[in-house]
Amino acid sequence: MRAVRWGLGSSVLVAVPWIVAAALPGQQRYVLHVLIFTALYGALALSYDLVVGHVGSLSLAHPAFFGLGAYTAALLATEGRWPFAAALPAGIAVAAAVALAVGVPMFRLTEHSFAMGTLGFAIVTQVVATNWVDFTHGPLCVTGIPKPQMGALRIATLPAFYWMGLAALALVALLYRGLTTFRLGRAFHAVRDNETLAAAAAIDPLRYRMLAFVIGGAVAGGVGALYVSYVGVLCPGELTVGLSVNLLVMIFLGGVGSLRGVLVGAAAFTALPEILRMAPTWRMVIYGLLLLVIVIRVPDGLEGLIRRGSALGRRPSRAR
Protein backbone atom coordinates (compact mmCIF):
# COMPACT_ATOMS: atom_id res chain seq x y z
CA MET A 1 0.00 0.00 0.00
CA ARG A 2 2.77 2.38 1.02
CA ALA A 3 4.84 1.47 -2.04
CA VAL A 4 1.83 2.06 -4.31
CA ARG A 5 1.23 5.50 -2.78
CA TRP A 6 4.89 6.41 -3.18
CA GLY A 7 4.99 5.16 -6.78
CA LEU A 8 1.84 7.07 -7.64
CA GLY A 9 3.03 10.24 -5.91
CA SER A 10 6.40 10.26 -7.61
CA SER A 11 4.96 9.55 -11.06
CA VAL A 12 2.58 12.49 -10.61
CA LEU A 13 5.54 14.72 -9.62
CA VAL A 14 7.55 13.57 -12.64
CA ALA A 15 4.55 14.08 -14.96
CA VAL A 16 3.91 17.62 -13.70
CA PRO A 17 5.18 19.39 -16.87
CA TRP A 18 2.61 17.52 -19.01
CA ILE A 19 -0.15 17.94 -16.45
CA VAL A 20 0.53 21.68 -16.27
CA ALA A 21 0.66 21.92 -20.07
CA ALA A 22 -2.71 20.21 -20.31
CA ALA A 23 -4.42 22.02 -17.44
CA LEU A 24 -3.01 25.56 -17.74
CA PRO A 25 -1.90 25.91 -21.35
CA GLY A 26 -1.35 29.68 -21.23
CA GLN A 27 0.57 29.80 -17.96
CA GLN A 28 2.75 26.72 -18.04
CA ARG A 29 6.04 28.66 -18.22
CA TYR A 30 5.15 30.69 -15.17
CA VAL A 31 3.89 27.71 -13.17
CA LEU A 32 6.96 25.66 -13.99
CA HIS A 33 9.21 28.55 -13.02
CA VAL A 34 7.53 28.75 -9.60
CA LEU A 35 7.82 24.96 -9.22
CA ILE A 36 11.55 25.02 -10.05
CA PHE A 37 12.08 27.66 -7.37
CA THR A 38 10.01 25.59 -4.94
CA ALA A 39 12.18 22.51 -5.55
CA LEU A 40 15.44 24.45 -5.15
CA TYR A 41 14.20 26.31 -2.08
CA GLY A 42 12.95 23.01 -0.65
CA ALA A 43 16.42 21.46 -1.04
CA LEU A 44 18.06 24.54 0.49
CA ALA A 45 15.61 24.59 3.41
CA LEU A 46 16.28 20.89 4.11
CA SER A 47 20.03 21.50 4.20
CA TYR A 48 19.43 24.42 6.58
CA ASP A 49 17.17 22.35 8.80
CA LEU A 50 19.93 19.76 9.19
CA VAL A 51 21.86 22.38 11.14
CA VAL A 52 19.06 24.30 12.88
CA GLY A 53 16.49 21.58 13.41
CA HIS A 54 18.63 18.53 14.09
CA VAL A 55 21.75 19.63 15.93
CA GLY A 56 20.19 22.84 17.27
CA SER A 57 22.88 25.26 16.12
CA LEU A 58 21.21 28.45 14.92
CA SER A 59 23.55 29.27 12.04
CA LEU A 60 22.97 32.37 9.94
CA ALA A 61 25.84 31.52 7.58
CA HIS A 62 23.74 29.61 5.07
CA PRO A 63 23.51 32.41 2.48
CA ALA A 64 27.32 32.46 2.45
CA PHE A 65 27.57 28.74 1.60
CA PHE A 66 24.85 29.09 -1.00
CA GLY A 67 26.77 32.04 -2.45
CA LEU A 68 30.15 30.27 -2.35
CA GLY A 69 28.76 27.33 -4.33
CA ALA A 70 26.99 29.69 -6.71
CA TYR A 71 30.03 31.92 -7.31
CA THR A 72 32.41 28.96 -7.68
CA ALA A 73 30.21 27.27 -10.26
CA ALA A 74 29.37 30.52 -12.06
CA LEU A 75 32.96 31.73 -12.36
CA LEU A 76 34.31 28.32 -13.34
CA ALA A 77 31.64 27.96 -16.01
CA THR A 78 32.08 31.46 -17.46
CA GLU A 79 35.75 32.38 -17.01
CA GLY A 80 37.17 28.87 -16.72
CA ARG A 81 34.89 27.28 -19.35
CA TRP A 82 34.50 24.28 -17.06
CA PRO A 83 31.72 21.84 -17.95
CA PHE A 84 28.74 21.67 -15.61
CA ALA A 85 29.67 18.16 -14.45
CA ALA A 86 32.90 19.60 -13.01
CA ALA A 87 31.64 23.03 -11.90
CA LEU A 88 28.85 21.58 -9.72
CA PRO A 89 31.13 19.32 -7.62
CA ALA A 90 33.63 22.18 -7.38
CA GLY A 91 30.89 24.43 -5.97
CA ILE A 92 29.96 21.75 -3.43
CA ALA A 93 33.61 21.15 -2.49
CA VAL A 94 34.41 24.84 -1.98
CA ALA A 95 31.32 25.36 0.19
CA ALA A 96 32.17 22.27 2.25
CA ALA A 97 35.81 23.28 2.67
CA VAL A 98 34.88 26.80 3.81
CA ALA A 99 32.23 25.41 6.16
CA LEU A 100 34.91 23.23 7.72
CA ALA A 101 37.36 26.13 8.05
CA VAL A 102 34.75 28.51 9.46
CA GLY A 103 33.18 25.89 11.70
CA VAL A 104 36.36 25.44 13.76
CA PRO A 105 36.39 28.94 15.30
CA MET A 106 32.57 29.32 15.17
CA PHE A 107 31.80 26.27 17.27
CA ARG A 108 33.88 27.78 20.05
CA LEU A 109 30.89 30.08 20.39
CA THR A 110 27.62 28.94 21.88
CA GLU A 111 23.98 29.90 21.39
CA HIS A 112 23.60 33.63 20.61
CA SER A 113 27.30 34.12 20.00
CA PHE A 114 27.31 31.32 17.43
CA ALA A 115 24.38 32.92 15.65
CA MET A 116 26.08 36.30 15.68
CA GLY A 117 29.43 34.90 14.59
CA THR A 118 27.88 33.07 11.64
CA LEU A 119 25.90 36.19 10.77
CA GLY A 120 29.18 38.11 10.76
CA PHE A 121 30.69 35.53 8.42
CA ALA A 122 27.70 35.84 6.08
CA ILE A 123 28.02 39.63 6.03
CA VAL A 124 31.77 39.47 5.38
CA THR A 125 31.15 37.07 2.47
CA GLN A 126 28.67 39.50 0.98
CA VAL A 127 31.04 42.44 1.49
CA VAL A 128 33.78 40.50 -0.34
CA ALA A 129 31.43 39.46 -3.15
CA THR A 130 30.41 43.11 -3.61
CA ASN A 131 33.86 44.68 -3.38
CA TRP A 132 36.23 42.20 -5.00
CA VAL A 133 35.18 43.52 -8.39
CA ASP A 134 38.13 42.05 -10.33
CA PHE A 135 37.18 38.55 -9.31
CA THR A 136 33.40 38.48 -8.72
CA HIS A 137 32.44 41.43 -10.97
CA GLY A 138 30.90 42.96 -7.83
CA PRO A 139 27.60 44.76 -8.45
CA LEU A 140 28.02 44.23 -12.21
CA CYS A 141 27.08 40.57 -11.55
CA VAL A 142 28.32 37.42 -13.24
CA THR A 143 26.32 37.11 -16.44
CA GLY A 144 25.96 34.64 -19.28
CA ILE A 145 26.28 31.53 -17.11
CA PRO A 146 25.80 28.62 -19.54
CA LYS A 147 23.01 26.06 -19.27
CA PRO A 148 24.16 22.69 -17.92
CA GLN A 149 25.40 20.20 -20.51
CA MET A 150 26.55 16.70 -19.65
CA GLY A 151 27.52 14.73 -22.74
CA ALA A 152 24.43 14.51 -24.91
CA LEU A 153 22.16 15.63 -22.08
CA ARG A 154 21.48 19.35 -22.25
CA ILE A 155 19.29 21.03 -19.63
CA ALA A 156 17.89 24.11 -21.30
CA THR A 157 14.09 23.95 -21.32
CA LEU A 158 11.81 24.67 -18.37
CA PRO A 159 10.61 21.04 -18.03
CA ALA A 160 14.25 19.88 -18.07
CA PHE A 161 15.10 22.33 -15.29
CA TYR A 162 12.02 21.17 -13.41
CA TRP A 163 13.25 17.57 -13.54
CA MET A 164 16.70 18.69 -12.53
CA GLY A 165 15.24 20.55 -9.53
CA LEU A 166 13.04 17.59 -8.64
CA ALA A 167 15.99 15.18 -8.85
CA ALA A 168 18.08 17.48 -6.66
CA LEU A 169 15.26 17.78 -4.13
CA ALA A 170 14.75 14.00 -4.06
CA LEU A 171 18.47 13.43 -3.56
CA VAL A 172 18.67 15.98 -0.74
CA ALA A 173 15.53 14.57 0.87
CA LEU A 174 17.06 11.07 0.81
CA LEU A 175 20.28 12.42 2.31
CA TYR A 176 18.29 14.31 4.96
CA ARG A 177 16.32 11.17 5.78
CA GLY A 178 19.44 9.05 5.95
CA LEU A 179 21.28 11.49 8.18
CA THR A 180 18.45 12.18 10.60
CA THR A 181 17.19 8.66 11.24
CA PHE A 182 19.20 5.64 12.34
CA ARG A 183 22.06 5.89 14.79
CA LEU A 184 23.44 9.12 13.36
CA GLY A 185 20.09 10.89 13.64
CA ARG A 186 19.75 9.81 17.26
CA ALA A 187 23.22 11.18 17.96
CA PHE A 188 22.24 14.51 16.33
CA HIS A 189 19.12 14.74 18.48
CA ALA A 190 21.02 13.81 21.62
CA VAL A 191 23.43 16.68 20.95
CA ARG A 192 20.54 19.05 20.27
CA ASP A 193 18.44 18.10 23.27
CA ASN A 194 21.09 17.73 25.93
CA GLU A 195 24.67 18.45 25.13
CA THR A 196 26.07 17.43 28.51
CA LEU A 197 24.22 14.14 28.56
CA ALA A 198 25.29 13.41 24.99
CA ALA A 199 28.92 14.04 25.87
CA ALA A 200 28.56 11.77 28.90
CA ALA A 201 27.29 9.02 26.57
CA ALA A 202 30.46 9.35 24.48
CA ILE A 203 28.71 11.32 21.73
CA ASP A 204 31.11 14.17 20.98
CA PRO A 205 28.81 17.20 20.44
CA LEU A 206 31.38 19.15 18.44
CA ARG A 207 31.91 16.32 15.96
CA TYR A 208 28.23 15.87 15.20
CA ARG A 209 27.55 19.59 15.05
CA MET A 210 30.46 19.98 12.67
CA LEU A 211 29.24 17.08 10.54
CA ALA A 212 25.76 18.60 10.15
CA PHE A 213 27.23 22.08 9.55
CA VAL A 214 29.63 20.91 6.82
CA ILE A 215 27.09 18.68 5.06
CA GLY A 216 24.47 21.45 5.28
CA GLY A 217 26.98 23.92 3.83
CA ALA A 218 27.99 21.52 1.05
CA VAL A 219 24.35 20.94 0.04
CA ALA A 220 23.71 24.69 0.11
CA GLY A 221 26.70 25.15 -2.20
CA GLY A 222 25.31 22.53 -4.57
CA VAL A 223 21.90 24.21 -4.60
CA GLY A 224 23.67 27.51 -5.29
CA ALA A 225 25.44 25.96 -8.31
CA LEU A 226 22.15 24.58 -9.67
CA TYR A 227 20.42 27.90 -9.02
CA VAL A 228 22.89 29.93 -11.11
CA SER A 229 22.79 27.39 -13.92
CA TYR A 230 19.03 27.93 -14.06
CA VAL A 231 18.88 31.71 -13.56
CA GLY A 232 22.00 32.49 -15.63
CA VAL A 233 22.97 35.59 -13.59
CA LEU A 234 24.57 35.94 -10.16
CA CYS A 235 24.66 39.20 -8.17
CA PRO A 236 26.01 39.83 -4.63
CA GLY A 237 22.45 40.72 -3.60
CA GLU A 238 21.59 37.01 -3.60
CA LEU A 239 23.72 36.50 -0.50
CA THR A 240 21.94 38.87 1.89
CA VAL A 241 20.77 38.17 5.42
CA GLY A 242 17.30 38.22 3.82
CA LEU A 243 17.96 34.69 2.57
CA SER A 244 18.50 33.47 6.14
CA VAL A 245 15.21 35.08 7.09
CA ASN A 246 13.45 33.35 4.19
CA LEU A 247 14.92 30.01 5.24
CA LEU A 248 13.92 30.58 8.86
CA VAL A 249 10.36 31.43 7.79
CA MET A 250 10.25 28.25 5.68
CA ILE A 251 11.42 25.85 8.34
CA PHE A 252 9.48 27.46 11.17
CA LEU A 253 6.33 27.82 9.07
CA GLY A 254 6.52 24.14 8.12
CA GLY A 255 7.92 22.61 11.28
CA VAL A 256 11.51 22.48 12.47
CA GLY A 257 13.25 19.11 12.29
CA SER A 258 10.64 17.38 10.13
CA LEU A 259 11.10 16.40 6.47
CA ARG A 260 7.43 16.82 5.61
CA GLY A 261 7.17 20.02 7.61
CA VAL A 262 10.14 21.68 5.92
CA LEU A 263 8.90 20.69 2.45
CA VAL A 264 5.39 21.99 3.21
CA GLY A 265 6.95 25.18 4.59
CA ALA A 266 9.10 25.68 1.49
CA ALA A 267 6.13 25.10 -0.82
CA ALA A 268 3.88 27.44 1.17
CA PHE A 269 6.61 30.05 1.30
CA THR A 270 7.28 30.02 -2.44
CA ALA A 271 3.57 30.10 -3.18
CA LEU A 272 2.97 32.94 -0.71
CA PRO A 273 4.52 35.80 -2.74
CA GLU A 274 2.55 34.63 -5.79
CA ILE A 275 -0.62 34.93 -3.74
CA LEU A 276 0.41 38.17 -2.03
CA ARG A 277 1.60 39.80 -5.28
CA MET A 278 3.13 42.88 -3.78
CA ALA A 279 6.32 44.91 -3.69
CA PRO A 280 9.37 43.08 -2.23
CA THR A 281 9.63 45.55 0.64
CA TRP A 282 6.07 44.87 1.76
CA ARG A 283 6.77 41.19 1.38
CA MET A 284 9.71 41.41 3.80
CA VAL A 285 7.54 43.28 6.32
CA ILE A 286 4.99 40.50 6.12
CA TYR A 287 7.64 37.75 6.38
CA GLY A 288 9.07 39.46 9.45
CA LEU A 289 5.70 39.71 11.15
CA LEU A 290 4.78 36.18 10.07
CA LEU A 291 8.01 34.79 11.53
CA LEU A 292 7.40 36.71 14.76
CA VAL A 293 3.86 35.37 15.13
CA ILE A 294 4.86 31.80 14.22
CA VAL A 295 7.74 31.48 16.69
CA ILE A 296 5.64 32.96 19.48
CA ARG A 297 2.30 31.27 18.80
CA VAL A 298 2.90 28.05 16.83
CA PRO A 299 6.54 27.05 17.32
CA ASP A 300 5.97 23.61 15.76
CA GLY A 301 4.53 25.13 12.58
CA LEU A 302 2.19 23.56 10.04
CA GLU A 303 3.61 20.10 10.78
CA GLY A 304 2.29 20.42 14.34
CA LEU A 305 -1.13 21.39 13.01
CA ILE A 306 -1.11 18.43 10.59
CA ARG A 307 -0.16 16.04 13.40
CA ARG A 308 -2.77 17.38 15.76
CA GLY A 309 -5.34 17.27 12.93
CA SER A 310 -4.67 13.62 12.10
CA ALA A 311 -4.55 12.72 15.79
CA LEU A 312 -8.10 14.09 16.17
CA GLY A 313 -9.42 11.71 13.51
CA ARG A 314 -7.92 8.66 15.16
CA ARG A 315 -8.96 6.93 18.34
CA PRO A 316 -6.86 8.12 21.28
CA SER A 317 -3.84 5.83 21.31
CA ARG A 318 -1.70 5.03 24.30
CA ALA A 319 -0.07 8.01 25.91
CA ARG A 320 3.43 8.77 24.72
Added chain:
Amino acid sequence: MSDLVEQLVHGLTLGSLYAMVATGLALMFGVVRLINFAHGEFYMLGGYAFWYAYAELGLPYPVAGLVAVAAMAVFGLAYERGVIRAILTRTWHVQLIATLATSITLTNLAILVFGTQPKEVPTRLSAAILDVGGVRMAWQRLLVLVAAVAIFAGLEWFVAHAKLGKAMRAMSQNREACAVVGVDVQQVALATFGISAGLAGAAAALVSPLFNIFPDVGALLTLKAFAAVIVGGFGYVRGAIAAAFLIGIAESLAAGYVSYAYKDAIAFVVMVAVLLVRPQGLFGRRIGI
Protein backbone atom coordinates in the same frame (compact mmCIF):
# COMPACT_ATOMS: atom_id res chain seq x y z
CA MET B 1 51.19 62.43 11.94
CA SER B 2 48.14 64.71 11.90
CA ASP B 3 46.62 62.17 9.53
CA LEU B 4 47.01 59.45 12.14
CA VAL B 5 45.49 61.66 14.84
CA GLU B 6 42.52 62.39 12.59
CA GLN B 7 41.96 58.67 12.05
CA LEU B 8 42.12 58.16 15.81
CA VAL B 9 39.54 60.91 16.35
CA HIS B 10 37.28 59.21 13.80
CA GLY B 11 37.86 55.95 15.63
CA LEU B 12 36.81 57.53 18.91
CA THR B 13 33.59 58.80 17.30
CA LEU B 14 32.82 55.36 15.95
CA GLY B 15 33.79 53.83 19.28
CA SER B 16 31.38 56.15 21.12
CA LEU B 17 28.58 55.08 18.79
CA TYR B 18 29.34 51.36 19.15
CA ALA B 19 29.75 51.74 22.91
CA MET B 20 26.34 53.40 23.36
CA VAL B 21 24.64 50.68 21.32
CA ALA B 22 26.67 47.90 22.95
CA THR B 23 25.85 49.22 26.43
CA GLY B 24 22.15 48.82 25.67
CA LEU B 25 22.70 45.27 24.46
CA ALA B 26 24.80 44.38 27.49
CA LEU B 27 22.24 45.88 29.91
CA MET B 28 19.43 43.87 28.33
CA PHE B 29 21.49 40.71 28.37
CA GLY B 30 22.51 41.32 31.95
CA VAL B 31 18.99 41.87 33.26
CA VAL B 32 16.83 39.48 31.20
CA ARG B 33 19.44 37.17 29.58
CA LEU B 34 18.24 37.99 26.09
CA ILE B 35 20.05 39.27 23.01
CA ASN B 36 18.07 41.89 21.15
CA PHE B 37 18.88 41.46 17.46
CA ALA B 38 16.70 44.48 16.71
CA HIS B 39 18.91 46.85 18.70
CA GLY B 40 20.59 48.34 15.63
CA GLU B 41 17.12 49.15 14.34
CA PHE B 42 16.46 51.09 17.54
CA TYR B 43 19.38 53.32 16.57
CA MET B 44 17.97 53.61 13.04
CA LEU B 45 14.52 54.61 14.35
CA GLY B 46 16.17 57.05 16.77
CA GLY B 47 17.92 58.61 13.78
CA TYR B 48 14.63 59.11 11.97
CA ALA B 49 13.00 60.51 15.11
CA PHE B 50 15.87 62.98 15.39
CA TRP B 51 15.65 63.85 11.68
CA TYR B 52 11.92 64.47 12.01
CA ALA B 53 12.28 66.68 15.08
CA TYR B 54 15.31 68.61 13.81
CA ALA B 55 14.89 68.91 10.04
CA GLU B 56 11.11 68.66 9.65
CA LEU B 57 9.80 70.33 12.80
CA GLY B 58 12.75 72.72 13.01
CA LEU B 59 13.36 72.23 16.74
CA PRO B 60 16.73 73.41 18.11
CA TYR B 61 19.41 70.70 18.23
CA PRO B 62 19.38 69.91 21.99
CA VAL B 63 15.58 69.71 22.04
CA ALA B 64 15.49 67.51 18.92
CA GLY B 65 18.10 65.24 20.53
CA LEU B 66 16.00 64.88 23.67
CA VAL B 67 12.94 64.17 21.53
CA ALA B 68 14.81 61.30 19.87
CA VAL B 69 15.88 59.91 23.26
CA ALA B 70 12.35 60.16 24.66
CA ALA B 71 10.76 58.67 21.55
CA MET B 72 13.10 55.69 21.64
CA ALA B 73 12.65 55.18 25.39
CA VAL B 74 8.89 54.97 24.83
CA PHE B 75 9.48 52.64 21.90
CA GLY B 76 11.68 50.43 24.10
CA LEU B 77 8.91 50.21 26.70
CA ALA B 78 6.37 49.28 24.02
CA TYR B 79 8.76 46.68 22.60
CA GLU B 80 9.20 45.08 26.01
CA ARG B 81 5.46 44.93 26.52
CA GLY B 82 4.60 43.82 22.98
CA VAL B 83 7.34 41.39 22.01
CA ILE B 84 9.78 40.62 24.81
CA ARG B 85 7.24 39.70 27.47
CA ALA B 86 5.83 37.01 25.19
CA ILE B 87 9.23 35.34 24.69
CA LEU B 88 10.96 35.92 28.02
CA THR B 89 10.46 32.39 29.30
CA ARG B 90 11.00 30.68 25.93
CA THR B 91 14.17 29.05 24.64
CA TRP B 92 16.96 31.21 23.27
CA HIS B 93 16.13 29.98 19.73
CA VAL B 94 12.70 31.52 19.94
CA GLN B 95 14.03 34.73 21.48
CA LEU B 96 16.68 35.12 18.83
CA ILE B 97 14.35 34.48 15.91
CA ALA B 98 11.65 36.75 17.33
CA THR B 99 14.05 39.68 17.74
CA LEU B 100 15.57 38.98 14.31
CA ALA B 101 12.07 39.01 12.83
CA THR B 102 11.45 42.37 14.54
CA SER B 103 14.64 43.72 13.04
CA ILE B 104 13.64 42.69 9.50
CA THR B 105 10.16 44.12 9.94
CA LEU B 106 11.43 47.47 11.24
CA THR B 107 14.08 47.82 8.50
CA ASN B 108 11.58 47.22 5.72
CA LEU B 109 8.91 49.40 7.34
CA ALA B 110 11.50 52.19 7.43
CA ILE B 111 12.19 51.66 3.71
CA LEU B 112 8.45 51.93 3.02
CA VAL B 113 7.97 55.05 5.12
CA PHE B 114 11.21 56.98 4.55
CA GLY B 115 12.58 55.51 1.30
CA THR B 116 16.09 54.20 0.71
CA GLN B 117 17.59 57.65 0.06
CA PRO B 118 19.79 58.52 3.07
CA LYS B 119 18.66 61.49 5.16
CA GLU B 120 21.34 64.10 5.80
CA VAL B 121 21.00 66.22 8.95
CA PRO B 122 23.97 68.56 9.15
CA THR B 123 24.01 70.80 12.22
CA ARG B 124 25.98 73.95 12.95
CA LEU B 125 28.45 71.86 14.98
CA SER B 126 29.00 69.25 12.29
CA ALA B 127 29.80 71.99 9.75
CA ALA B 128 32.15 73.96 12.04
CA ILE B 129 35.74 72.74 11.89
CA LEU B 130 38.01 72.72 14.92
CA ASP B 131 41.72 73.04 14.10
CA VAL B 132 44.17 71.90 16.76
CA GLY B 133 47.76 72.17 15.54
CA GLY B 134 46.99 70.94 12.03
CA VAL B 135 44.50 68.28 13.15
CA ARG B 136 41.12 69.19 11.72
CA MET B 137 37.84 67.79 12.96
CA ALA B 138 34.21 68.78 13.19
CA TRP B 139 33.11 70.19 16.55
CA GLN B 140 30.36 67.60 16.50
CA ARG B 141 32.98 64.84 16.99
CA LEU B 142 34.12 66.55 20.17
CA LEU B 143 30.50 66.79 21.31
CA VAL B 144 29.95 63.06 20.61
CA LEU B 145 32.96 62.11 22.69
CA VAL B 146 32.14 64.46 25.60
CA ALA B 147 28.47 63.43 25.62
CA ALA B 148 29.36 59.73 25.45
CA VAL B 149 31.74 60.04 28.40
CA ALA B 150 29.08 61.98 30.35
CA ILE B 151 26.46 59.34 29.55
CA PHE B 152 28.72 56.49 30.65
CA ALA B 153 29.62 58.32 33.85
CA GLY B 154 25.93 58.94 34.51
CA LEU B 155 25.13 55.31 33.88
CA GLU B 156 27.92 54.17 36.16
CA TRP B 157 26.52 56.34 38.94
CA PHE B 158 22.99 55.17 38.22
CA VAL B 159 23.85 51.47 38.37
CA ALA B 160 25.90 51.93 41.54
CA HIS B 161 23.63 54.25 43.55
CA ALA B 162 20.09 54.63 42.22
CA LYS B 163 17.51 52.20 43.53
CA LEU B 164 16.50 51.05 40.05
CA GLY B 165 20.14 50.67 39.04
CA LYS B 166 20.82 48.52 42.09
CA ALA B 167 17.78 46.42 41.26
CA MET B 168 19.11 45.94 37.72
CA ARG B 169 22.44 44.82 39.09
CA ALA B 170 20.76 42.46 41.49
CA MET B 171 18.65 40.97 38.70
CA SER B 172 21.71 40.36 36.61
CA GLN B 173 23.03 38.26 39.48
CA ASN B 174 19.95 36.33 40.52
CA ARG B 175 16.47 36.88 39.17
CA GLU B 176 14.69 34.46 41.53
CA ALA B 177 16.30 35.92 44.62
CA CYS B 178 15.18 39.39 43.47
CA ALA B 179 11.60 38.22 43.12
CA VAL B 180 11.77 36.61 46.57
CA VAL B 181 12.89 39.80 48.32
CA GLY B 182 10.20 41.86 46.62
CA VAL B 183 11.91 43.41 43.58
CA ASP B 184 9.29 43.89 40.89
CA VAL B 185 11.24 41.99 38.24
CA GLN B 186 8.85 42.85 35.41
CA GLN B 187 9.09 46.57 36.12
CA VAL B 188 12.89 46.39 36.27
CA ALA B 189 12.98 44.54 32.93
CA LEU B 190 10.63 47.13 31.46
CA ALA B 191 12.80 50.01 32.70
CA THR B 192 15.92 48.31 31.32
CA PHE B 193 14.43 48.23 27.85
CA GLY B 194 13.42 51.88 28.16
CA ILE B 195 16.95 52.87 29.20
CA SER B 196 18.67 50.72 26.56
CA ALA B 197 16.47 52.02 23.75
CA GLY B 198 16.93 55.57 25.05
CA LEU B 199 20.71 55.07 24.82
CA ALA B 200 20.30 54.01 21.18
CA GLY B 201 18.24 57.18 20.63
CA ALA B 202 20.96 59.29 22.25
CA ALA B 203 23.59 57.67 20.03
CA ALA B 204 21.46 58.45 16.97
CA ALA B 205 20.94 62.09 17.98
CA LEU B 206 24.68 62.56 18.55
CA VAL B 207 26.07 60.74 15.55
CA SER B 208 23.42 61.35 12.84
CA PRO B 209 24.74 64.84 11.97
CA LEU B 210 28.04 63.16 10.99
CA PHE B 211 26.78 59.94 9.40
CA ASN B 212 23.62 59.85 7.34
CA ILE B 213 20.48 58.01 8.39
CA PHE B 214 19.29 55.14 6.21
CA PRO B 215 16.99 52.15 6.79
CA ASP B 216 19.53 49.32 6.86
CA VAL B 217 22.22 50.76 9.15
CA GLY B 218 20.91 48.46 11.84
CA ALA B 219 22.13 44.98 10.86
CA LEU B 220 25.83 45.88 10.73
CA LEU B 221 25.55 48.05 13.82
CA THR B 222 23.96 45.24 15.83
CA LEU B 223 26.72 42.94 14.65
CA LYS B 224 29.51 45.32 15.65
CA ALA B 225 27.92 46.19 18.99
CA PHE B 226 27.42 42.51 19.67
CA ALA B 227 31.04 41.85 18.73
CA ALA B 228 31.95 44.45 21.37
CA VAL B 229 29.71 42.70 23.91
CA ILE B 230 31.36 39.34 23.20
CA VAL B 231 34.90 40.72 23.13
CA GLY B 232 34.25 42.66 26.33
CA GLY B 233 33.02 39.58 28.19
CA PHE B 234 29.35 38.75 27.99
CA GLY B 235 26.99 41.15 29.77
CA TYR B 236 29.82 43.12 31.42
CA VAL B 237 29.07 46.74 30.56
CA ARG B 238 32.49 48.30 31.22
CA GLY B 239 34.16 45.57 29.17
CA ALA B 240 31.72 46.15 26.33
CA ILE B 241 32.45 49.89 26.34
CA ALA B 242 36.22 49.32 26.24
CA ALA B 243 35.85 46.73 23.47
CA ALA B 244 33.57 49.06 21.48
CA PHE B 245 36.25 51.77 21.47
CA LEU B 246 38.84 49.18 20.49
CA ILE B 247 36.72 48.05 17.55
CA GLY B 248 35.92 51.64 16.52
CA ILE B 249 39.61 52.61 16.45
CA ALA B 250 40.64 49.38 14.68
CA GLU B 251 37.96 49.96 12.07
CA SER B 252 38.92 53.57 11.47
CA LEU B 253 42.64 52.77 11.20
CA ALA B 254 41.85 49.90 8.81
CA ALA B 255 39.65 52.20 6.71
CA GLY B 256 42.44 54.79 6.54
CA TYR B 257 45.46 52.55 5.99
CA VAL B 258 44.26 49.19 4.70
CA SER B 259 41.05 49.31 2.68
CA TYR B 260 37.92 51.43 3.00
CA ALA B 261 35.74 48.85 1.26
CA TYR B 262 36.57 46.12 3.77
CA LYS B 263 36.33 48.22 6.94
CA ASP B 264 33.05 46.52 7.91
CA ALA B 265 34.81 43.18 8.15
CA ILE B 266 37.18 44.49 10.84
CA ALA B 267 34.86 44.17 13.84
CA PHE B 268 34.26 40.60 12.88
CA VAL B 269 37.94 39.80 12.44
CA VAL B 270 38.71 41.38 15.84
CA MET B 271 35.94 39.30 17.39
CA VAL B 272 37.14 36.00 15.91
CA ALA B 273 40.75 36.76 16.78
CA VAL B 274 39.88 37.53 20.41
CA LEU B 275 37.64 34.51 20.75
CA LEU B 276 40.31 32.16 19.44
CA VAL B 277 42.70 33.37 22.13
CA ARG B 278 40.26 34.15 24.95
CA PRO B 279 36.85 32.50 24.51
CA GLN B 280 35.54 34.30 27.61
CA GLY B 281 36.33 37.72 26.09
CA LEU B 282 39.04 40.22 26.94
CA PHE B 283 37.58 41.26 30.28
CA GLY B 284 35.50 38.13 30.75
CA ARG B 285 34.12 37.25 34.13
CA ARG B 286 31.06 35.44 35.30
CA ILE B 287 28.29 37.90 36.10
CA GLY B 288 27.34 41.47 36.80
CA ILE B 289 26.36 44.50 34.75
